Amino acid sequence: MRFNPEKCTFGVRAVKFIGFYLTERGIKANPNKCKAFVNLPTPDDKKSIQTLNGMLTSLSRFVAKSAQHTLPLFKLLRKEAAFEWT
Numbered sequence: 001m002r003f004n005p006e007k008c009t010f011g012v013r014a015v016k017f018i019g020f021y022l023t024e025r026g027i028k029a030n031p032n033k034c035k036a037f038v039n040l041p042t043p044d045d046k047k048s049i050q051t052l053n054g055m056l057t058s059l060s061r062f063v064a065k066s067a068q069h070t071l072p073l074f075k076l077l078r079k080e081a082a083f084e085w086t
Helices: 031-038 046-058 066-075
Strands: 014-017 020-023 026-029
Touching (some): 046 066
16 A cells, blocks of 8 residues: 555644544534535525435434434425425
C-alpha cells in the first residue's frame, strides 16, 4: 500500500470525509448540511417533500428513531395521498 503525501493529513483533530466530519469523538454532521436543512423553505408540493426527505435521510444517522419521524413525509409521496402542509 502506498500513501500520497499530498493527499494525507496528519495531526488534525477533525477532517471532512464524504460529507461528514470525523473527529476524535466520532462522526458528526456537516454543519453546512444542517444549515441548509434549517434554511429550507416550507414544502409546498411533492417535489419539495422529496427534497426534504433526501436531506432528512442524509442526516438520519444523527436522529434517534428517524424512520418513525419521517414516515408521514414519505407517505405524502404516494399517488393517492393528498398534499396538505399544516
